[in-house]
Every structure is written in C-alpha cells, then in structure tokens.
Amino acid sequence: MIIRIQCSDRVGLVAGVSDVLAKNGMNIESMREFVDREAGKFFLRVTADKEPASGKLFDQLSAVLPENASIDISRRTQEKKVVVLVTKEYHCLTDILTRNHFNTLGAKVQAVIGNHNVLRDICDRFNVPFIYVSHEEKNKEVFENELKTVLQSYSFDYIILAKFMRILSDEFVSGFFNRVINIHHSFLPAFVGASPYRQAFERGVKLIGATAHFVTNLLDEGPIIEQQIIRVNHTYTPRDMVVAGKEIETAVLAKALTLVFEDRVFVSNNKTVVFD
Amino acid sequence: MIIRIQCSDRVGLVAGVSDVLAKNGMNIESMREFVDREAGKFFLRVTADKEPASGKLFDQLSAVLPENASIDISRRTQEKKVVVLVTKEYHCLTDILTRNHFNTLGAKVQAVIGNHNVLRDICDRFNVPFIYVSHEEKNKEVFENELKTVLQSYSFDYIILAKFMRILSDEFVSGFFNRVINIHHSFLPAFVGASPYRQAFERGVKLIGATAHFVTNLLDEGPIIEQQIIRVNHTYTPRDMVVAGKEIETAVLAKALTLVFEDRVFVSNNKTVVFD
Amino acid sequence: MIIRIQCSDRVGLVAGVSDVLAKNGMNIESMREFVDREAGKFFLRVTADKEPASGKLFDQLSAVLPENASIDISRRTQEKKVVVLVTKEYHCLTDILTRNHFNTLGAKVQAVIGNHNVLRDICDRFNVPFIYVSHEEKNKEVFENELKTVLQSYSFDYIILAKFMRILSDEFVSGFFNRVINIHHSFLPAFVGASPYRQAFERGVKLIGATAHFVTNLLDEGPIIEQQIIRVNHTYTPRDMVVAGKEIETAVLAKALTLVFEDRVFVSNNKTVVFD
Amino acid sequence: MIIRIQCSDRVGLVAGVSDVLAKNGMNIESMREFVDREAGKFFLRVTADKEPASGKLFDQLSAVLPENASIDISRRTQEKKVVVLVTKEYHCLTDILTRNHFNTLGAKVQAVIGNHNVLRDICDRFNVPFIYVSHEEKNKEVFENELKTVLQSYSFDYIILAKFMRILSDEFVSGFFNRVINIHHSFLPAFVGASPYRQAFERGVKLIGATAHFVTNLLDEGPIIEQQIIRVNHTYTPRDMVVAGKEIETAVLAKALTLVFEDRVFVSNNKTVVFD
Numbered sequence A, B, C, D: 001m002i003i004r005i006q007c008s009d010r011v012g013l014v015a016g017v018s019d020v021l022a023k024n025g026m027n028i029e030s031m032r033e034f035v036d037r038e039a040g041k042f043f044l045r046v047t048a049d050k051e052p053a054s055g056k057l058f059d060q061l062s063a064v065l066p067e068n069a070s071i072d073i074s075r076r077t078q079e080k081k082v083v084v085l086v087t088k089e090y091h092c093l094t095d096i097l098t099r100n101h102f103n104t105l106g107a108k109v110q111a112v113i114g115n116h117n118v119l120r121d122i123c124d125r126f127n128v129p130f131i132y133v134s135h136e137e138k139n140k141e142v143f144e145n146e147l148k149t150v151l152q153s154y155s156f157d158y159i160i161l162a163k164f165m166r167i168l169s170d171e172f173v174s175g176f177f178n179r180v181i182n183i184h185h186s187f188l189p190a191f192v193g194a195s196p197y198r199q200a201f202e203r204g205v206k207l208i209g210a211t212a213h214f215v216t217n218l219l220d221e222g223p224i225i226e227q228q229i230i231r232v233n234h235t236y237t238p239r240d241m242v243v244a245g246k247e248i249e250t251a252v253l254a255k256a257l258t259l260v261f262e263d264r265v266f267v268s269n270n271k272t273v274v275f276d
Helices: A013-023 A057-063 A093-099 A119-127 A141-151 A172-174 A196-203 A238-261 B013-023 B055-063 B091-101 B120-125 B140-152 B172-174 B196-203 B238-261 C013-023 C057-063 C091-101 C119-123 C140-152 C170-174 C196-203 C238-261 D014-025 D057-064 D093-099 D120-125 D140-152 D170-172 D195-204 D238-261
Strands: A004-010 A029-038 A041-048 A070-074 A080-086 A105-116 A130-132 A158-161 A181-186 A207-214 A222-232 A265-268 A273-274 B002-008 B028-036 B041-048 B071-072 B080-084 B105-114 B130-132 B158-161 B179-182 B209-212 B223-230 B265-268 B271-274 C002-008 C028-036 C039-049 C069-073 C082-087 C107-114 C131-134 C158-161 C180-184 C207-214 C224-231 C264-269 C270-274 D002-008 D029-036 D040-050 D070-074 D082-086 D107-114 D130-132 D158-161 D179-185 D207-214 D224-231 D265-268 D271-274
Touching: A004 A013, A004 A057, A004 A265, A004 B055, A013 A041, A013 B013, A013 B028, A029 B105, A041 A265, A057 A070, A070 A093, A070 B080, A080 A093, A093 A105, A093 A119, A093 A238, A093 C091, A105 A141, A119 A130, A141 A172, A158 A238, A172 D271, A181 A238, A196 A238, A207 A238, A207 D224, A222 A238, A222 A273, A222 D207, A238 D093, A273 B179, A273 C158, B002 B013, B002 B055, B002 B265, B013 B028, B013 B041, B013 B055, B041 B265, B055 B071, B080 B091, B091 B105, B091 B120, B091 B238, B091 C224, B091 D093, B105 B140, B120 B130, B120 C224, B140 B172, B158 B238, B179 B238, B209 B238, B209 C224, B223 B238, B223 B271, B223 C207, B223 D070, C002 C013, C002 C057, C002 C264, C013 C028, C013 C039, C013 C057, C013 D014, C028 D014, C039 C264, C057 C069, C091 C107, C091 C238, C107 C140, C119 C131, C140 C170, C158 C238, C180 C238, C196 C238, C207 C238, C224 C238, C224 C270, D002 D014, D002 D057, D002 D265, D014 D029, D014 D040, D014 D057, D057 D070, D093 D107, D093 D120, D093 D238, D120 D130, D140 D170, D158 D238, D195 D238, D207 D238, D224 D238, D224 D271
Parallel strands: A080 A105, A080 A158, A105 A130, A158 A181, B080 B105, B080 B158, B105 B130, B158 B179, C082 C107, C082 C158, C107 C131, C158 C180, D082 D107, D082 D158, D107 D130, D158 D179
Antiparallel strands: A004 A041, A004 A070, A029 A041, A029 B028, A181 A207, A207 A222, A265 A273, B002 B041, B002 B071, B028 B041, B179 B209, B209 B223, B265 B271, C002 C039, C002 C069, C028 C039, C028 D029, C180 C207, C207 C224, C264 C270, D002 D040, D002 D070, D029 D040, D179 D207, D207 D224, D265 D271
C-alpha cells in the first residue's frame, strides 16, 4: 500500500498515523516526511507491506489528522490511466508508447489526441487509439469543447501534454487541477515562450534544459516536477540545439511521469514536494 | 535535535518513536525511514524542532525499541571534532582547512598528522596544529603506535584520511570502528590499488571518479559514502587525469564529510544508508 | 564532405592536407586534430562545405601523407547500414528501431537477428526484418556459422550488439574488425562479467554506469566509445538497479552510435579518439 | 607554443597557417578549428611542440591571413597575471588563493582589491596584497577612479570579479575589453538580478546553477564562458540554496579561469568559442 497525506502541520501527526498503521498490522517499509515550515504544511508518504486488517483505514487516519487533511490510499498494483495530447513531434510520444507497450510506464495510455493528424501511424503501430481533433478554423472555446468531448469518453487520471503546442485556457486547465503534466522546452524560468532554442543559441549558453511541470492557469509557471540539462557548445546550430533538446525533453518527461505515477509528487503552493 | 535509530525491524517502531516525541512536545520537521528487508533492519533519522520536555528521551525511546537498538540523540549545534591524516598532497587538506577556517565544515579540525613534513606550512597558515609522524625506518606497528600516541592527545569523533598514502593495519582500524573516512582515487571497485589514473589512461575510459568510504579491515572495500565522476577524453595524459582526479577527490570527500557530520549516514552490512 | 585521416605523425601533415583541400576549392568548416605522442600517431577529422573540384581527392591526399595512412572520405548524406543482434531485452532495440523509423539514427537498420524469438513482434511493428537464429543445441561454431550466413545476405557497415547475451568467438569478431559495437551493463572496468547489478548492489555503490565499446577478442576489454552513469542509493534493490541500468544502457548506446555514425570515432591501440 | 587566430573566413586559411608552421619545423600537437558560418568568422587554436625556427612567425602568419586577423602567440610557460576584486564572500577568493599558492591556477594573483575590508585576513595568510577601496560615500566615478589608480600599479592580463557586488560602469568595463571575468550567481539567463536564490526558492526549481562570463556594458549579458548546475529539492531553504550555490559558483569560476588561462576561449559576437 502507498499512503499519502497532506495537511496543516501540528505535533503528533506521525505518531497518529503510524499508530493507526501498527494497529492494522501494517509494517512501514519506507517513510518520507517533510514539513514546509514557512507554509505550516505537513507531507507524508508511507509504503507498507500489507493491506490493512480492517476496512476502515481511511476513517482511522482521518480521526488522527486535521480536518483539512488530504489522504490518498492506493494499492501499488493500481495502474494509473492517462490520455496523451500531441501535435506533430514524435519523440516524447514514442517514448511513452514504447514504455506503455512493454508495461514499464507505470500507467496505461487510453488514447492519444492530436491537433494534427501526423502521429496516427505510430499510435497504430502500438494499437493505441489516435483521435484527430483539429484546432483549425475554430476559436479556442470550440476546440477545447471538442477536446473535452473526446476526453469524456475515456477514464483517466492524468493528461500528458507530450509536445502539445496549443495553449490551453484557464477554464480548461482548472477542470483538471494538478492532473495536466507538460514538458516545456527549456530550463524554466529561462527562455520562456517561443523558440527557446533560438534564444539559447543567440545567448550562447553552455547548457540547455527541459522542465516537466503541472499546468496551471499561469503559462509556463506551474509547479515544477523535474528538470535536467545537457551541455552544448559553440558548434551547436539552433537546429542542433533542437535535436539535443528532444533528447533531454524525452528524458525529463519520462522521469517526471515515473515520479507522478509512483505517487511520489505532492503539489503545494505552486511548488512540488518530490519524495524520490 | 537529530535522533537516529538503527535496529532490527518489527511492526510499530515508527509509531512508538513518534509517540514518544509527541509526548515530549517535539514537532517532527523531517523524517527519513528505511527498512532493509533482506537484512531485516530498520533505520530512522528524525529532526525535531525542540528539546524534549523531559530529560529521559533516551530511556523513553529504548522502551519502545528492540533491545539491540542503536540510538543517537544529538543537538544540531554539537560540532564534530576531527583529526586529519595526510601525506604530501594538499588538495583535500586545503579544502578541509578552508572550510574549517570559515566554519562551514560542520566539524572542527583538532590537528593534522602527516607522515611527511610537507604540509606543515599550509596548516600553519590556518593556525591548525601539524604533527609530523614519519613512517620511515619503522615497522607498521611502531609507526601506528606513534600515531595512536598523538591521537590520544586529542578528543575527536572521526579520523579523515585526506590522501594519506599508508595502509593502516586491521588492528589500528578496528580501534576506530566506522570512524575512519578515506578518499579513494578511483570509482571503486574499478582500478583498485596503485596508479589508478595510469590504469584509467591505459584502459581509455571516458569517465574517472572518486570514492569516499569508511575504512574497514578490507582494503578499499569499506562502506561507500559517496561517489562522483567527471568526463575525460583521449586528450588527457595520465598527468591530466591526476589533475582532474584531484578536483573530483576534493569534491567527493567534501560531500561525504558533510553527509557524515550532519548525521545522515548509517553503516550496516558493509554498506551505507544515506538520508541526503 | 567528411575526411578522416589516421597515420603516423610527422611535421607538415595538416599543411599538406589543408593545401590539397584549398586547391580543390573546399572550405574547412570544422577541423579536429590530435597527436598521440606516446604512440606517434596522427588523427584528423575535417568537414568541408563542398565536393572536391577534381575527382582525385583520395590520390591527392595520399600523396601528402605517410604510406600507411588510413584515409576515409564520405559524403554526409551517405547513411550507414547496420544489423542489430539481440536476445530478449527490448530497451536498446526499441530505441534503435524508433530512431531508425523516424530517420534520426544516422543509419538504416537492415535486419535484426535474435538468438531468441521474443523480439519479433516489435520489429514487425516497425517493418524491420527479424531473423531468429537459435543458439540452442548447437556448438558455438555452428551457431556463428548460421549467424554469418544470415549476415552475408545483408550489406552493412556495423553490427550492433543491443543486449546480445552470447559471447562471440575471436574468429567471428576478427572478421568484422572495429565494426562490432556492444553495450555493456556496467561502468567498465568495474563489475566485469555476469550479474553486474547484483554485484553493484552487494558492494553498495552510489553510481551505476554503462559502457559502449567496440568488441575485440578481449571480452569486455575492447576500445571504449562512451560511458555514462546515474546515481543510485540504498533504497535500490537489485531489480531497481536493473531498471535504472536499462535507462543508462539505452542512453549510452544511442550516444555511442551517433558518434560512430557521424564518423567521429577513431580506434587506435585499444582506445578511441572521439572528436565529439 | 600556443597560436590563436581569429579572422573572417575564407578558403585556405588552415593550409596557409599550417604551411607556415611546417616551414618553421613546428609539429602540430593539437588543432581546434571552428567556422561560425552565420557570422563568416574563423577561429583556430594550435599547439605546437617547439619554438619557431625563425623569429618572424607573426609576420609569416599575417602574410597568409586576412588583414583584420587577430593573432596571439604565447609560450605555455607564460603565466597570466590577474587582479581579483571582491566584496565580503570568501568562497571564490579562497579557492583562487589556494590554487595560486600551490601554482595550479595557471595565473599569478598580483593583488586582491576589496570594497569591504573583511577579506584582508585570508589574503594575508597567503601573502597576497589586499587593498581596501571603499565605495561608501562616493559616487561611482570617484570609486572607479580609485580602483583604476590601484589597478595601474599592477601589471595584469585579467580582472576577476570573485563575488564583487558592485556594478561597474560601461566606461570602466570598456577600458578592459574582454579582460574582466565575473561569476554570476544563477544559471543565466534565469533569475537575472538580485536575490537569485530567493527567486529560485519561490519558483521551486529542481536545479540551480552558476555562470562565469566576460563582463560587458550589458549587465549579466556578457559572453558566457562556463555554466554548471546542481540538483536541489523541496527541502532546501533559501539559505540552503545559497550554501549550495557557493559550491557551484566556486566550481564554475575555477573551470572558466582554467579555460581562459589556457588560451582556450575566443570571444565573438557576444558569445564564446571554447576549445576545451
């Protein structure tokens, strides 16, 4: 079992939780705890070796925690479900599809939605449904309503923006709070906006990076899950930087998805707590 | 306060410990727990925000833990004391001396002992006692007895071998169990033994590393605390590799010492558990 | 054009080569040169912006170089051809197949040969021929002869061992000198041999790595092309190390293949010169 | 000898230069060449094994190069001279002083100038002159004139801003074109300006970095020499980020200085070409 708790801090929280687990005969295998002292918040992730003796674990935990406590209890075998949104670039999607195919993603891809029709073939090769929802000649509201209609036909935990190049409205995003994960083509907060690799080239940087983050109504400003960088040098053209960028984007998104799917990421105050 | 516990595993340990802390009015700021399931061992590191209400914290903790439990309670302000053993190379020693001088080492250097007399000057510059104990024309027993005599005149928690190029006997090492820290000039277990950089050059490796470890009676085989690497390439001569190696040796030893002095390292079964 | 030269060193080699290029109206875009002074060897890689004016570039270069000089001249558009040998593990193969599919491998996969029949499906999905050559109930000579028979039906520049778990004989390897590339599941020279991740777990290392190298008659001892590492810690089981190892193996092999396919790697004296 | 050439590009430059070297009996040990095709610029760094036969190397090289060519010829034994400007932070300065002391800096520190008087002691310990030039109760012009007066009493190649917290005027900087090196406390262009670690903390980044660059009249916008990063996480307070930042600042500045002092860095078009 994985038990995740997020609440306001006070003395005795760990004692209360661990006492409940012990009374259920559950042995704690690993425990990570963090108190954000500025914000007065408490975060706990516990893995335990067995199912609780009683069926009342949630209620028992609630009884020892503050009223506002967020409590998640999941079996490790519960696989997450995801829908992937893409545009034209294949690198992140293909990595997700192959991990999905070989059951190492930690989630099951329910469908891929593209606002262009170019990535259907690779989805077909892995027997994953591809739905084409064009944004052309539509205003954002109409486009997003069509997206939502497609999404409603699937059950899913997360939406992954795997190089989806449309900006989603606040209204759309707020409907999936902390459930939309994006890969951003730069080491945020550097080079926000368009053509980050051109910007990086012009600036002559020696490192380029990528950032996976939850999407909020603040463009490129949501809680960061993972960042990595690679070295570049003067011989890199903007095009070379794009190629190198794809490698790092793929790696960063893969790492972030693993962290999220293993229930290692908490969101609070536009930042993440990651028990990696 | 930092509380560290190491014992055999059983259900309810975290509950017991956190209950004791709560009853002492101590709020847990951070908690790291690990169970080595193969070995059946339990490791816990807790930081709490205040002193215990009662003066009986140790006894109270003992009462809820297995008999064999190792319990360490320390104030964060308790600075470790160390003695440094060196030969001729200055890079690790100088880094330690400067951190010591500016109070960022997390420990206080009581003395430096050299089996050559070449590093006295740099110690003098930082007003740290340097004691010359030559190994020449002595058998190991005589040499180590002289070392011990000098060591006995200081109070210390750890002995740091900062490029000390003599192999210490089992008998000597066992007198300071898990208290002797060495920096090894390779990415162990590669290139064990002499001239690792020459070996690395001959093999044409693309990375070289360094390893900080506790010293046991097994030469170069003690519990690893920290390892890092840096890239090298075909243009590196063996001499260039030595220069690069010094940078990485300095960085790895500094990192390992920080981890140890912050009470983040447990030793068990010839391996370490590091709550970093 | 990419021009690669490897020969014994003497004064005036660069002058001779660059004079020939200038007389052919070729502008040098990038030049990397290295002299291995211990071995007295000269290595040069030049990229030039156009085709030579005359059709006699090779002869003109030969005229200014020592007799033993190795001279390679290739158009950048000349794609390498490769055959991939596999056993059961999919991670390196799938990465190669997707890069091949999207034309970013820098080579074209002619066929995949497996000594087990488990990776046929993924090859089928990418329309790449898969040939099953079982090693069972055959001695090595018979098995390798069957491999050679299959190989002879393809034109290829390199053989890639993408987690091919059979040891090839000296005789086989020597038939493809410096043309067989292997990914080894450890940071060589550490943990040579079987179960490197189990070995790494037992030793409690803090980093694990992977090594891509040319295969020679010395098992795991051929010229190293690329090495990378990732951090691990006490929470990693041997199984977790295997999972982490697959990520690093995939990345290291991909990097090594890019270097080789871009003609950036020279082999000399059981080491590589890599102009990256 | 190290020969560095920077000029507009045309066919035959390498041929011309290498022919001159060959005629002087100089064997090329290593050669790095780069053409910036957008800017039409040519960069060359050659190391040769001996002194030229004639005393006219510079003139002979000029004869085969465009008129505007910048030609640097230096003996490897020619040590650079530097003056270091500091404020209160010791970490970069101490690293420079120890490398200077043990002759591994690749340059000799002529003097340290502080706008506060707090780092005199550490300079005294290494017998390096410290000059206190307060900025207080002076306008920038007066302060910088005092700096210049002190600087004029020393011969030096570079000014190193080792955590010098005053912004220098365009007029001052332009007097030392491409000779002033700064360490900036962030992964530029992220977190430009004050309190970058506080900004990084607020944003919840997973990496922090540092940037060494030449100082131009564009604040924090000069040519980047080197950048590196380290991982941070949710447990880092702003203060912890400052501590981690000091480690990376020290490492980045040390690396950048090595590159510059070994004549590996060219500046062009507000970017650097680094032959590392």
